[in-house]
Amino acid sequence: MVDKQVRTRKAKKQRPAKTPDGRMAVMDHLRELRRRIVWALVFIAVGAVVGWFLYPHTLEFLRHPYCSVPEKYRVVSAGKDAPECALIYHGALDGFTTRLKVSVITGAIFTAPFWLYQIWAFITPGLRKNERRYTISFIAVSTVLFAAGMSLAYAVLSKGLQVLLEQSGYGTQAQLTINDYISFVTLMLVVFGAAFELPLLVVMANMAGVLSARILKKSQRIAIFLIFLFAAVATPSTDPFTMCAMAVPMVVLFEGAVLFAVVHDRRKARRKAIERAEQHLEDDEPSVVDPIPRSLPVAGDAWSDTT
Template structure:
């Protein structure tokens, strides 16, 4: 296709994806209340444990503006719309990219997409658990103790943790894509395991809301485990493709390679070459 045809197809794909998100927004608006009840469960359980409320139904937040709760519901509905309509906009994205890929590239793309969703869900589940534990530590260690929170800040705190953990769990897929593309080898990634573990603990120390060692160690341990699983899969892929078994593997820089099976052939004189240009006439010298 020409450039204008590609742009026109991109416009049509984006329009269909936007329609899918719009339909998902209606579904997300309906499901926003049950989802918000799920998000506020750690906060309400903490208030109930400390005796601030008698039942879960008494759990309440502070609202600073009259439209804060409605805008927050729209934000939650938009997040749910992106999740619910993911098959639609992912298919449109795939339909636009797939014609430019080879058959084996399409096959591996299917596997990567199939693994991305479970990894993100695992990260979101871990974030929900860690954020709940970290919330108790933060509120109990403050000057005011366990008090009522502002609704928008609490929701931003929970959704931000879920998004951060979910995206972090996608990092092993990026390493696998580099390995399948031939950029990184499993042996090289194995040599970097100390750096990877250090970066995992440093990242967990910065991102987890709980300053205690439990949440940080749990998050860093899971990230390190995913890294070692990625290294194992990459080494299996390298063995399958025969990487590291090249003809010069294991030879020193100053060592010559063997020429087994090579028999030199004798060099014979070739036939004489006949002149292809007629000689000059005798009445002309070489200059003319």
């Protein structure tokens, strides 16, 4: 019994003390970061196991843009039982590594809300209480934007491939390897998805007070130019069609984020003006009174002592 009490006291001493403002020691921060990373990897690993069994359907889904390219730009299988458009591989391990890579990416996409929550949960203790309520909104909006970017990339992928394959000239056909093609497709999907997170970052910076609406409105032209420059560099296909397909929606989302920042800053300024007016009332001005009466603190013991 005594040993059990001693172990309990030692365990309580080893736990980091919790403070209202979320302050922790450096080593406690590192332990918390390690725990969040481990949980994120566990979620991705579980999703990868599911993605391993869904690989045939995922491969068919990813192969569709290549199969949508006209036959004169790609090699058509001549075998009787061969698929109409086939992706080849040369190495003995290429098929296994491709399936493993696609499974991990699929798992990361399917479990994105869970590991995004781990990232947010690590940041949350350093935020104020009124900022923590945006946790669910942050995860939901980031997931929707990432999915929207990937959907747009998949929609324009076949056209972008056709534009690229046309550049080889008449009399040539492409026979793509599965490793190169899957890398190209996944890079397109991830780049588009990450690019669509731009308005969310702008909104978060505005709500944190880092970027004001005035600065955003002044730098709109430069921001639009940088968006097109980023789209030209980031798109793996480097063709004008894919670049515009990424840049134009990013500009629209950025303008929406600027509009949100304008509305948010106006409300914030109006709120601060009311607070300043209440703090500097003149002698003949009435103060703001709470219409709902509140109960007074109970001090019966103190009153009885004094009487």
